[in-house]
Amino acid sequence: MKNFSELSEQELLALAITLEEEDNRIYTAYAYRLRDDYPDTARMLTAMADEESEHRHHLLDLYRAKFGDFIPLIRRQDVKGFVERRPVWLAPTLGIDKVRDQVGVMEAETRRFYLRAAQQSRDAAIRQLLGDLAAEESRHETRAGELEATLVPAGVRAQESEAQRRLFVLQIVQPGLAGLMDGSVSTLAPLFAAAFATLNSWETLLVGLAAAIGAGISMGFAEALSDNGSLTGRGSPLLRGLICGAMTTLGGLGHALPYLIPDFHTATALAVAVVLVELGLIAWIRKRYMDTPLVSAVLQVVLGGVLVFLTGILIGSA
Template sequence: MRFSLARKRFKDLTEQEVLALAISSEEDDARIYRGYAENLREDFPDTAAVFDGMAAEEDTHRKRLIDLHEARFGSTIPLIRREHVSGHYARRPVWLVENLGLERIREEAAAMERDAENFYLAAAARTSDTATRKLLGDLAAAEAGHQSTASELTETHLSGDAQTEEDSRAHRQFILTWVQPGLAGLMDGSVSTLAPIFATAFATQDTWTTFLVGLAASVGAGISMGFTEAASDDGELSGRGSPWKRGFASGIMTTVGGLGHALPYLIPDFWTATITAFVVVFIELWAIAWIQNKYMETPFFRAAMQVVLGGALVFAAGVLIGSG
């Protein structure tokens, strides 16, 4: 509550403070674009060049705003940033966006310009002061100009072939870093935990005990798979990306795969829980086959046969051991 009360409402800002806010916002956006460019430069140099150009454009607008401030209010610019103003648009952290892929970064950059333009237009519509309205309108026009500049830079640096090549490279990186380890984890979690879960189920016919065994097997397998994937390859030579990202994907999906058919045993009735678990296993195995077909380009029938046959064998082993 103290933080909320400490923030100033936009409508209470003076014209000088609005101008100072615009200056700091332009400076922050230029730094964000340069951060994108630096992170993309090695793998996607053409898109990095686009963000370098957008950062330079932000610098140009910031300089014009500073010149205007000096002419109207002097050289001392008040310190006011987005986080100081209630209701002002916020930027997502660079570290959060840069981990979501090339296309997501491009979309975020476009959204940055739209957010700024829309905010200034809405702010201009709410003020009755002529000078303030003109100032906010000019800022909105500047942001709209940024969008045009971004399009021109994209056309200059990203030809059709270059963008197609970068998109293909980004898709391949997504497959290697997230899909492949995640799929391996899902397969391991779904198949390897079948035997201990159903062996326990048929040996004890105690749903709570079965759930605890399934929970332990799923979490343990997830931790093991996550650390194994992270330690197996640093990604430098193979190009598979960050080991921690791959380990996270593998560990989480392994746990999810095991928990899928462990959770039904929270149902007190043994046969209701077991039949529900059968259905969940069926869905899990077909989901794995679908992912293999969509992302790994494995023929669906072959993927289904491999996964379903392997799952059926492990499932049968668990049932036979538990029934004996």
Template structure:
């Protein structure tokens, strides 16, 4: 791996050409994947990709003028000091697409900041006047891209387009994260109440109750996760990648059950049971608040549905365990 200061002018131009090609590909990938949900941001990335192609043509023309048709193979990975391009456009965004809008915008800001720094440093390194002038011009151009990328990162300031994209982002957050997470939390918090408290009052043993609760929580998490993942591929409903959605649902289901299971690590049975009951109350009111905050359910209605239902399940478990 070479140091930047050891690169020849031909290698600097070759590196710049390869970098422009890579950045243009990434921007076009961003645009394609963001287009269905965020058209205004996608248009901005298309424009940035086209400018990267224009920069590449100018660099290639300069290389041919100075060094002919044979070009050395030099990429960012061959030179020390360059950040590895985050493959968000090729992998992570496919899993979270199109939820990770802010991650994409942030990546673009990092890319443009690095490009502007590279061209400024390269312009100070080369001796040929024409090459120096071209690199300085590209440094200024990348600074303009950097300003646009920073604007994108902070939120697209495009009036109605930006507001529409923010509304879309919130809708996708609701469909892909909040709904499966809430479904899992409700199932884990409520469905495990009866077996856990039945085991508690049947055995009067903290450790045995903990084992039952752990098994019930993990089992419910696996079951709910698989059910959610296999229920809908998300292609039509915009509910996102099925396995991501299933993972969110499964983890929240397990956490919902573990919340009132963990107190039974306390050896004293009645202390553990009192704390577990308190956790149950907090869980139920938290679920009611989430339904009110994200699902537009009146808080009073959500409280009655969730808290009353949960307490009935809790009492059922206690009665059965005491029989």
């Protein structure tokens, strides 16, 4: 690995060509990944990829004039000082805000590279081109905002934000909410049945742990196997399964853990309080993300929870 200051002018140009090729392909990849959900932002990214391709052609023309046709392969990872880029474009899900942030970072980094390379070069033609490209990258940052304003007007941006919200609801909120509801409600009956049958905190805790973990494993597999997300847009089945399973377990553990308290009556009072908090949280999530009126959400969740709770008490007290 070389220090930046050790690069020759030939190597500086070769590295610049590689960087422009990389940026062009990244923007193209972003555009390809976003084309279905965010078509206007995809057009903006395609326009930026075309500009990077134009920069590359300018660099190639000067390189051939100075050094011939052979271009050594020099990449950012071969030179000390470059910030390592996380392969965001390879992530299973690609948030539009993350893409826009990454684009800004890429443009700023490329501009700094050209400024330093121009300062290091002693060849007038190379120095001029690198300086021009630094200025172009600076304008590119501004142009990215202009392109976004032109190709992604306010109404479209609002639509894309709404589309992103819908994807978040489909891929994260829905499986998480399903798990939390199942874990918080379905485990009430076995937990409180055990509680009132044994009047023993430790034994009740064991039943609660078994119910919570077992339900989490079951719900996780059920969600992951429900569909692969290719047609429904619900995203990675593995991610959905993990979210659903984790939230199911968490929902069941919430009212099981109070039975760590040895005193049975204190533990039961605390467990009932936790159940009320869980049901309130579920109702709020349904209102916030599922557009369910708060009164309807509270009635649906609380009514179901109370029925299961009473079922557990009746069975345990029999």
